[in-house]
Amino acid sequence: MTTPSNNLTPARTRYAPSPTGNPHIGNIRTALFAYLWAKHTGGQFVLRIEDTDRKRTVEGSAEYIEASLRWLGLDWDEGPGVGGPYAPYVQSERLEFYQEIAKQLVEQGHAYYCYCTPERLEAVSKSRQAQHLPPGYDRRCRSISEAEKQAAIAEGITPTVRFKVPLEGKTTVVDLVVKDATVENATIQDAVLLKSDGYPTYHLAHLVDDHMMKMTDVIRAQEWLPSAPLHVMIYQALGWEMPNWLHVPDIMNPPGQQGKLSKRGGAKPILDYQELGYLPEALLNYLVLLGWSYDDKTEIFSKADLIEKFDISGIQPTPARFSPEKMLWMNGHYINHVLTVEDFTRRCLPFLAQAGLIRPEEAVEPGDRLAFITAVCALIKDKVKTLGEVPGEIDFLFRPTEMLEYPATDLIGKNPDGAAAARILDAISSHLETVPAEVYNDRDGLYKGLDALSTQLGLANRGLLFWPPRVALSGRTKSPDLMGMMIALGREETIKRLQHARQML
RNA sequence: GGCGCAUUCGUCUAGCGGCCUAGGACGCAUCCCUCUCAAGGAUGAGAUCACGGGUUCGAAUCCCGUAUGCGCUACCA
Numbered sequence: 001m002t003t004p005s006n007n008l009t010p011a012r013t014r015y016a017p018s019p020t021g022n023p024h025i026g027n028i029r030t031a032l033f034a035y036l037w038a039k040h041t042g043g044q045f046v047l048r049i050e051d052t053d054r055k056r057t058v059e060g061s062a063e064y065i066e067a068s069l070r071w072l073g074l075d076w077d078e079g080p081g082v083g084g085p086y087a088p089y090v091q092s093e094r095l096e097f098y099q100e101i102a103k104q105l106v107e108q109g110h111a112y113y114c115y116c117t118p119e120r121l122e123a124v125s126k127s128r129q130a131q132h133l134p135p136g137y138d139r140r141c142r143s144i145s146e147a148e149k150q151a152a153i154a155e156g157i158t159p160t161v162r163f164k165v166p167l168e169g170k171t172t173v174v175d176l177v178v179k180d181a182t183v184e185n186a187t188i189q190d191a192v193l194l195k196s197d198g199y200p201t202y203h204l205a206h207l208v209d210d211h212m213m214k215m216t217d218v219i220r221a222q223e224w225l226p227s228a229p230l231h232v233m234i235y236q237a238l239g240w241e242m243p244n245w246l247h248v249p250d251i252m253n254p255p256g257q258q259g260k261l262s263k264r265g266g267a268k269p270i271l272d273y274q275e276l277g278y279l280p281e282a283l284l285n286y287l288v289l290l291g292w293s294y295d296d297k298t299e300i301f302s303k304a305d306l307i308e309k310f311d312i313s314g315i316q317p318t319p320a321r322f323s324p325e326k327m328l329w330m331n332g333h334y335i336n337h338v339l340t341v342e343d344f345t346r347r348c349l350p351f352l353a354q355a356g357l358i359r360p361e362e363a364v365e366p367g368d369r370l371a372f373i374t375a376v377c378a379l380i381k382d383k384v385k386t387l388g389e390v391p392g393e394i395d396f397l398f399r400p401t402e403m404l405e406y407p408a409t410d411l412i413g414k415n416p417d418g419a420a421a422a423r424i425l426d427a428i429s430s431h432l433e434t435v436p437a438e439v440y441n442d443r444d445g446l447y448k449g450l451d452a453l454s455t456q457l458g459l460a461n462r463g464l465l466f467w468p469p470r471v472a473l474s475g476r477t478k479s480p481d482l483m484g485m486m487i488a489l490g491r492e493e494t495i496k497r498l499q500h501a502r503q504m505l
Numbered sequence: 506g507g508c509g510c511a512u513u514c515g516u517c518u519a520g521c522g523g524c525c526u527a528g529g530a531c532g533c534a535u536c537c538c539u540c541u542c543a544a545g546g547a548u549g550a551g552a553u554c555a556c557g558g559g560u561u562c563g564a565a566u567c568c569c570g571u572a573u574g575c576g577c578u579a580c581c582a
Contacts, residue, residue: 018582053581118580125579134507134578160580173509181509187578188508195580202582226509226577247510250575255515260575289517289530296519297529316518319575323516326531336544383543393542413541450540466540478542 010043011217015069015076016206018050019061022269023068025322026221026251026261029287033248034219035074036288036310043216047079048209049090052199062090068270072280073303078213086213091205098200101208101238102161102193110237111193113159114141115152136189137162161194163203163234171229176246178222178317183229191230207231211240217312219246222319246312249319251290266324277351277387278327282334286327290320300333332385345370345377348390355391357398375488379480396474397488401500404475408504413467413477418505421468425502427457428469429495432486440491446483472501 015031017023023031038045047069051057066080078084088094105111116124116137125135142164144152152159165188172182193204200208210218225247235242253265261267268276273283285301292314294301301309335344352373353363362369380393396404412421431453432440439445454465466482473485473494486494 192580223576293518463540
């Protein structure tokens, strides 16, 4: 669907979340980078669910992840729901592959069965720490005797499979985002590849899948960098070609708060932003700027722009802090300056329905109400920063006059007193009654008439004239454009509200 | 503790040896526009480029230390 604007090798990338909760900003930014890189190069973006930890898997989490990606428009070319040539894309349905590879590694001498109990592992770890050694496993089962092995089996212990890390030499991870990392092999643990329940660990599962699914670029969080050398060694043991590695930095909490982005730092599950009235394209645009830039000034990008311009060379190696303020600004920018009135209105419909201002069926098919709703939405399009604010800004236009509640003193504003405000309301009422319909419904025409009226009344400025009707029509001191409100409400309702206010004075 | 990665305005960033007396954006301040609120326009404050040594005619840019931050150190991912 997307044509690459270059002659790069098409990249196959993946987003491989574990369904242990709802993804937030940080997780999704990694998915976004992977998506963009695949699309930029004309390759494929794959979704794979890594549910190899049976204890931590949360019911409904995979569905939530999929819904989040779909809302954001990060559609996957292969994965749950859409299938693909390397299905299944859920790790718990691929156990045989991992078990087969684990067996192969043992047979080739690159891995071994470990019969150690959890209790022993914990004791070993503690004693190693006491000796100021790195905590972890002492590789005992590498050299276990046949008798000990038989004894363990007789006890009914199901072994794990551990990788046999080369004890000498160094391993270097070549990374496209951060500096290459080199470690002494001896500092690496003989990691468990296959657990005693027959499920693989991440180390084995992701690697087998990335190979089988022909991934070219592994874009993942920087927390994986320390274990990347282990992954390199496993690739080498298997004799498989390695993908490119891109360890992208984490997103941190806003200033004043330590650590990785957390709920406390303002990170909400993705779909919460939908409810708050954020636009997916604005969210994506904000997110992509967290750790990536195109040049020294451009920062508004449509999805098509991003696909065209995204390049991994622009990925920052440094963790970025999340800024709710800038994200809000970005959303407002999209609403005020990118969306058309029609598009904005369409997106407002569900919010208006939820607030009870229109009927649920009207949110789907507004019919002849569309003209009115569009006129109303147009009034506040450049005022709001989220769709969620919309109902609160214009609810008074949907409600009957009697429901307006405000203190009579609000009608006065900067006018000297209630009598002055009453005189203004009367004058406007009579003026509106005589105005021809085509003038009434023409914003500029209406404005000119009122402006002239203000001169006629000898008012110092237009503001004095506009104030009382503003409050009379909206019930508030901050409102959308006066003429716009008058047109949206219609002449009859407008005059009714003016007279209703008149009686309060 | 060990290992690894990172380090430019409060924040996101531009910068890949001379164009930098460091540019843009958010936020902040002032002013303009104006029917209120926004939006918009203009201006400004804000970074001795973490610190200390090198390399070089010349360093934010290259190298080495130090400090700080973050991550990993599970039969979690």
